[in-house]
Amino acid sequence: GQQVMQIPQYQHVQEGEDFTTYCNSSTTLSNIQWYKQRPGGHPVFLIQLVKSGEVKKQKRLTFQFGEAKKNSSLHITATQTTDVGTYFCAGGGNQFYFGTGTSLTVIP
Amino acid sequence: EAGVVQSPRYKIIEKKQPVAFWCNPISGHNTLYWYLQNLGQGPELLIRYENEEAVDDSQLPKDRFSAERLKGVDSTLKIQPAELGDSAVYLCASSSRRAGVNTGELFFGEGSRLTVL
DSSP, rough: OOOOEEEEEEEETTTTEEEEEEESSSSSSSEEEEEEEETTTTOOOEEESSOOOEEETTTTTEEEEEEESSSSEEESSSOOOOOOEEEEEEEESSSOEEOOEEEEEEEO | OOOOEEEEEEEEOOOOEEEEEEEEEEOOOEEEEEEEOOTTSSSSEEEEETTTTTEEESSSSSSEEEOOGGGGGEEEEESSSSGGGGGGGEEEEEEETTTEOSSSOOOEOOOEEEEEE
């Protein structure tokens, strides 16, 4: 089946530092979505990327979709304690196979 | 607008007992997903419905798991008999679909946390 891997698995940053998580697929993706899951919560949709090389921004969050549509990244500038949680990418067309996730801890 | 509703939120059972989870998707969402999420891992798709039809159930362990979505609205996921390894959070999600294309985001319910003793 489709494999979507994320690195790193865990990331601890000092508040104010930047954070990046990377998502890699074994196959070409028709689109990719990003979700955030707070501790004890459920995944919440952040964004969807569809076009090769697409870049989208949401305030301090920047999302990129690779030219080959096999990888994606999420970059957070100047992290805040509210950014704590696990970030998942989900790739595919209909099924949305979720990545392994990156757990972000922000140290005040 | 009401979100995806799941019940029960928590369930503790002895192994070999049956258990059922219920999901009510967002009104008008014709696509419904059941995911399993183990601690520290990403959601894993169990089954996807388009209206009342199960269009992707390749990851559903059919020897003990079953699901139904009668009338294309609510859905039930059943495990019989439950095993220790089934302890996890069972997430239901829904999305809308037009002209055969998924329009985007999945809306997740709060999940049903199962503990099998």
